[in-house]
Amino acid sequence: MSRDVGHAPKVGVVGGGISGIACASALHASGIDVVVFDRGRRIGGRMASRRIRESGLPYDGRVVDVGASYFTANDSAFVAVVDDWIARGLAHQWTDKFAVLDPGSDPVIKVGPMRFGAAGGLGSLVEDLAADLPNVLYPQDVSSIQRTSTGVLIDDLEVDVAVLAMPDAQLRDILAADDPALSAVQVSAWDPVLALVAAYPHRTWGDLDGAFVNQSAVLSFIADDGRRRGDDAPVLVAHSGSVLAARFLDDPARAIPLMLAELRSVMGLQVDPDWVEIKRWSLARPRTMNADPFYFDGHLGMCGDAWGSVSRIETAWMSGDRLGRHIAASLIPMNSGLLAVATETDY
Ligand SMILES: Cc1cc2nc3c(=O)[nH]c(=O)nc-3n(C[C@H](O)[C@H](O)[C@H](O)COP(=O)(O)OP(=O)(O)OC[C@H]3O[C@@H](n4cnc5c(N)ncnc54)[C@H](O)[C@@H]3O)c2cc1C
Numbered sequence: 001m002s003r004d005v006g007h008a009p010k011v012g013v014v015g016g017g018i019s020g021i022a023c024a025s026a027l028h029a030s031g032i033d034v035v036v037f038d039r040g041r042r043i044g045g046r047m048a049s050r051r052i053r054e055s056g057l058p059y060d061g062r063v064v065d066v067g068a069s070y071f072t073a074n075d076s077a078f079v080a081v082v083d084d085w086i087a088r089g090l091a092h093q094w095t096d097k098f099a100v101l102d103p104g105s106d107p108v109i110k111v112g113p114m115r116f117g118a119a120g121g122l123g124s125l126v127e128d129l130a131a132d133l134p135n136v137l138y139p140q141d142v143s144s145i146q147r148t149s150t151g152v153l154i155d156d157l158e159v160d161v162a163v164l165a166m167p168d169a170q171l172r173d174i175l176a177a178d179d180p181a182l183s184a185v186q187v188s189a190w191d192p193v194l195a196l197v198a199a200y201p202h203r204t205w206g207d208l209d210g211a212f213v214n215q216s217a218v219l220s221f222i223a224d225d226g227r228r229r230g231d232d233a234p235v236l237v238a239h240s241g242s243v244l245a246a247r248f249l250d251d252p253a254r255a256i257p258l259m260l261a262e263l264r265s266v267m268g269l270q271v272d273p274d275w276v277e278i279k280r281w282s283l284a285r286p287r288t289m290n291a292d293p294f295y296f297d298g299h300l301g302m303c304g305d306a307w308g309s310v311s312r313i314e315t316a317w318m319s320g321d322r323l324g325r326h327i328a329a330s331l332i333p334m335n336s337g338l339l340a341v342a343t344e345t346d347y
Pocket of ligand 1 (some may be wrong): 014015017018019020037038039040043044045046047066067068069070071072098140141142143165167170171174190193195235281283284285303304305306311312313314316
């Protein structure tokens, strides 16, 4: 059912991760005035990258993926987005083979779905999705969301609809504790992860793209960032387990020696890295999921990777895209001059 707000509708999206940008893109494609706020120095959220700096290495300045490792694509609408990235050289097929490392056993290679990477880092794909959006404001930390009689105040900007595209633990900081939207959130807690970047003078490890580390209290996953990003730089990114991350969340640098020793052991490395950096993710992944693909009550929407079946990039994109289309359909009166919402790509 659509409603006429009596003026050109305006939507504010708080969160410039892939879900928020997908939502804003769907709204913008329907002709709706949309503004995105993100508190980061760049948009992209957990699809984040860092640069290797002051390492003395030949590839100093190179980008490393320090958040999400890769993405998969099954949904036909998301596959179309990925195909477009690939056609324009922004994304590429990385691998369908990961090793499984068990201490004391030889690595086992397992074939799974195709995993995709991006030469410019995964965050570059979010920036690409946002390229057509006229109003993406960052760094812009939103501190309050308040309902009014006709819409929502995002700090002091009045909008008809506000979308909160972030983990619920972050939206609880800005939304009133008694807001009815919060009763729709079923996610109970989020697990943390520490991501260690280790840049080496040369490769001393075998033929491997990525590896799940089993039976380790320290590491859970290792990616060869050179093979993932396509330039073969000898850079590994190791993700901690959630228990270790929780233990060192206040001072992640203290986890570096432990993570490096485990990396050396499970990978059989002969040399130490010339440069290391650790990134803390307090809210890496939700422990449980919201069954619905998004939330919308007419003025306030919520989307993100906790809305759907499995927490991953594709889920976050689908959640944002679907919410954007849904809001557009609710705001555009049938006879207005705005574009109608496409229905062919319904999931
Ligand atoms: C270490 C790690 C490894 C992962 N590995 C994979 C993987 O291999 N494959 C995969 O598919 N997924 C992976 N994921 C998950 C994937 O990154 C997420 O599912 C996806 O990026 C979530 O996107 P989102 O838009 O829902 O949320 P986010 O990316 O978290 O975006 C939320 C945004 O909201 C902004 N924000 C929050 N509060 C405010 C505020 N008050 N004001 C303004 N802005 C605000 C934040 O700055 C952020 O940019 C991984 C995640 C982590 C952390």
